Amino acid sequence: xxxxxxxxxxxxxxxxxxxxxxxxxxxxxxxxxxxxxxxxxxxxxxxxxxxxxxxxxxxxxxxxxxxxxxxxxxxxxxxxxxxxxxxxxxxxxxxxxxxxxxxxxxxxxxxxxxxxxxxxxxxxxxxxxxxxxxxxxxxxxxxxxxxxxxxxxxxxxxxxxxxxxxxxxxxxxxxxxxxxxxx
Amino acid sequence: xxxxxxxxxxxxxxxxxxxxxxxxxxxxxxxxxxxxxxxxxxxxxxxxxxxxxxxxxxxxxxxxxxxxxxxxxxxxxxxxxxxxxxxxxxxxxxxxxxxxxxxxxxxxxxxxxxxxxxxxxxxxxxxxxxxxxxxxxxxxxxxxxxxxxxxxxxxxxxxxxxxxxxxxxxxxxxxxxxxxxxxxxxxxxxxxxxxxxxxxxxxxxxxxxxxxxxxxxxxxxxxxxxxxxxxxxxxxxxxxxxxxxxxxxxxxxxxxxxxxxxxxxxxxxxxxxxxxxxxxxxxxxxxxxxxxxxxxxxxxxxxxxxxxxxxxxxxxxxxxxxxxxxxxxxxxxxxxxxxxxxxxxxxxxxxxxxxxxxxxxxxxxxxxxxxxxxxxxxxxxxxxxxxxxxxxxxxxxxxxxxxxxxxxxxxxxxxxxxxxxxxxxxxxxxxxxxxxxxxxxxxxxxxxxxxxxxxxxxxxxxxxxxxxxxxxxxxxxxxxxxxxxxxxxxxx
Numbered sequence: 001x002x003x004x005x006x007x008x009x010x011x012x013x014x015x016x017x018x019x020x021x022x023x024x025x026x027x028x029x030x031x032x033x034x035x036x037x038x039x040x041x042x043x044x045x046x047x048x049x050x051x052x053x054x055x056x057x058x059x060x061x062x063x064x065x066x067x068x069x070x071x072x073x074x075x076x077x078x079x080x081x082x083x084x085x086x087x088x089x090x091x092x093x094x095x096x097x098x099x100x101x102x103x104x105x106x107x108x109x110x111x112x113x114x115x116x117x118x119x120x121x122x123x124x125x126x127x128x129x130x131x132x133x134x135x136x137x138x139x140x141x142x143x144x145x146x147x148x149x150x151x152x153x154x155x156x157x158x159x160x161x162x163x164x165x166x167x168x169x170x171x172x173x174x175x176x177x178x179x180x181x182x183x
Numbered sequence: 184x185x186x187x188x189x190x191x192x193x194x195x196x197x198x199x200x201x202x203x204x205x206x207x208x209x210x211x212x213x214x215x216x217x218x219x220x221x222x223x224x225x226x227x228x229x230x231x232x233x234x235x236x237x238x239x240x241x242x243x244x245x246x247x248x249x250x251x252x253x254x255x256x257x258x259x260x261x262x263x264x265x266x267x268x269x270x271x272x273x274x275x276x277x278x279x280x281x282x283x284x285x286x287x288x289x290x291x292x293x294x295x296x297x298x299x300x301x302x303x304x305x306x307x308x309x310x311x312x313x314x315x316x317x318x319x320x321x322x323x324x325x326x327x328x329x330x331x332x333x334x335x336x337x338x339x340x341x342x343x344x345x346x347x348x349x350x351x352x353x354x355x356x357x358x359x360x361x362x363x364x365x366x367x368x369x370x371x372x373x374x375x376x377x378x379x380x381x382x383x384x385x386x387x388x389x390x391x392x393x394x395x396x397x398x399x400x401x402x403x404x405x406x407x408x409x410x411x412x413x414x415x416x417x418x419x420x421x422x423x424x425x426x427x428x429x430x431x432x433x434x435x436x437x438x439x440x441x442x443x444x445x446x447x448x449x450x451x452x453x454x455x456x457x458x459x460x461x462x463x464x465x466x467x468x469x470x471x472x473x474x475x476x477x478x479x480x481x482x483x484x485x486x487x488x489x490x491x492x493x494x495x496x497x498x499x500x501x502x503x504x505x506x507x508x509x510x511x512x513x514x515x516x517x518x519x520x521x522x523x524x525x526x527x528x529x530x531x532x533x534x535x536x537x538x539x540x541x542x543x544x545x546x547x548x549x550x551x552x553x554x555x556x557x558x559x560x561x562x563x564x565x566x567x568x569x570x571x572x573x574x575x576x577x578x579x580x581x582x583x584x585x586x587x588x589x590x591x592x593x594x595x596x597x598x599x600x601x602x603x604x605x606x607x608x609x610x611x612x613x614x615x616x617x618x619x620x621x622x623x624x625x626x627x628x629x630x631x632x633x634x635x636x637x638x639x640x641x642x643x644x645x646x647x648x649x650x651x652x653x654x655x656x657x658x659x660x661x662x663x664x665x666x667x668x669x670x671x672x673x674x675x
Binding site for chain 1: 222272274275276278279280547548605608609611612614615616619623626627628629630631633634636637640
């Protein structure tokens with residue numbers, strides 16, 4: 001009787017020690033689900049989901065506070081991916097969310113720009129170069145097309161230019177042909 | 184030479200090669216306008232280094248290689264640059280690309296050429312740089328810069344293969360080149376052999392080109408080199424690099440690896456010829472042999488300047504009335520030309536005038552019945568019906584797991600498909616979709632990084648401002664108390 005108790009207690013202590021050690025050693029920082037969701041989001045940081053960036057939106061989804069259909073730049077495919085990963089049903093865009101738009105980049109009309117730096121402060125990815133009273137310009141390769149710089153501009157010199165298809169970015173289309181059965 | 188080996192599958196489409204080998208290579212006349220695209224090769228486009236209105240000489244550099252995988256572009260004749268703008272080019276998208284339009288002055292005046300007298304006195308790296316600046320790219324159709332293929336690092340090349348299989352129907356440009364200029368090809372092979380320090384050189388030619396085989400054998404024995412001309416059976420796609428390597432050496436290039444990883448490198452014969460012209464004569468790649476065939480009165484091979492409009496070129500062979508389009512390349516892997524005014528580029532090995540008689544429109548596609556005939560003919564040992572299934576369902580991860588990227592898009596599967604499914608179109612769609620996603624993922628990752636840094640920077644600025652403010656306040660406080668002290672001193 002006593003030996004059985006001792007054996008059980010010893011096992012409990014050993015296993016407890018192992019678990020305790022593992023809890024410290026293999027501790028995960030942050031919520032891994034948030035990172036997984038964040039990896040699916042397009043990182044435009046545009047705030048159209050009503051959260052101040054992709055990471056906060058991912059956090060809200062992970063906490064169950066936000067719907068998965070609030071990210072227009074991600075498109076329907078983004079919603080599908082989120083639905084797949086979270087094991088929930090696909091939800092179409094709707095309600096107060098904007099419809100997806102073609103991908104575009106901001107363009108500054110340099111002759112109108114007064115160099116106020118307001119757009120530079122608004123840009124979430126630091127893709128605008130310039131300084132006070134100096135002309136500003138968009139670093140097009142880094143621009144995510146979030147449109148956050150458009151509203152602050154006091155002289156309305158920023159416009160969004162849709163990215164046109166070029167030979168280097170062209171993609172083969174999904175084959176479309178008639179699939180008919182002979183009569 | 185050991186016994187020949189086999190690759191899996193393959194097909195025997197009607198070859199249609201006799202039509203265009205009746206007459207020797209003709210020089211296409213100088214057109215009144217040449218349109219030279221800056222992006223004729225795999226990799227990055229060349230950067231224009233001339234301005235509109237400049238007078239250029241034949242062989243003068245007009246586009247500088249821009250990026251690691253890139254190649255130079257030259258003026259094909261002397262004349263004036265009339266425009267540098269977007270022009271229609273031979274691309275399946277039909278989209279325009281940046282081109283220089285050259286109005287020839289008719290004098291065909293060469294820029295100063297710098298031939299390499301003795302290539303053995305140069306290091307392979309120097310020769311590579313010369314080839315890069317001479318704009319030499321693979322002329323088999325893929326237009327991959329030759330200098331990059333010669334960049335083998337520490338790898339040891341046992342076998343250098345000259346690809347003269349020319350397996351695709353209709354195309355005879357390599358055949359005619361070998362018949363007429365075999366000696367120069369062999370000299371090019373000597374240079375390539377020196378550059379990669381190859382143990383042996385094999386020249387693989389399909390057995391439907393007996394004249395070319397004889398000419399090459401003669402040239403090899405005249406040169407006294409220890410090269411071997413190997414006759415291989417005619418089977419499509421026996422001229423695919425991996426397939427030819429398999430046939431000649433029995434080695435299989437592993438998935439995701441390069442031929443150089445197994446000690447083999449492969450060059451097309453026309454490329455080899457251009458290597459010789461570029462080094463021994465200092466002539467950059469300004470022209471190439473183009474087969475004009477199909478629905479024409481007299482199919483023939485022409486040596487055409489890069490930039491020659493294709494409509495002018497096909498007119499030389501008199502296109503028949505019932506033609507309904509043009510294909511650049513062969514009927515299996517070629518692309519339908521969106522516009523016949525596009526220029527000849529370095530990749531233009533063949534132009535076929537198409538007609539309903541020659542290429543009857545395919546009957547409507549039927550559902551896949553999983554007969555696995557495509558599996559039987561696939562030269563890359565893939566499961567085309569599964570790849571089709573996953574590409575159709577846009578399940579790209581699965582398609583990749585089934586080695587989609589080992590598909591060489593030879594079209595053998597579509598050729599035998601009893602349901603007439605355009606299989607290769609699905610594979611191309613899936614491949615470009617996967618590439619686009621990878622690119623998107625990269626830009627999203629970079630945006631995330633930049634955003635995180637942006638937040639970090641704002642946080643830091645706020646903190647620094649607060650610290651500064653605090654320091655200022657403290658200083659003010661100290662100054663104030665000092666003044667109070669001194670005031671107190673004065674009043675006292």
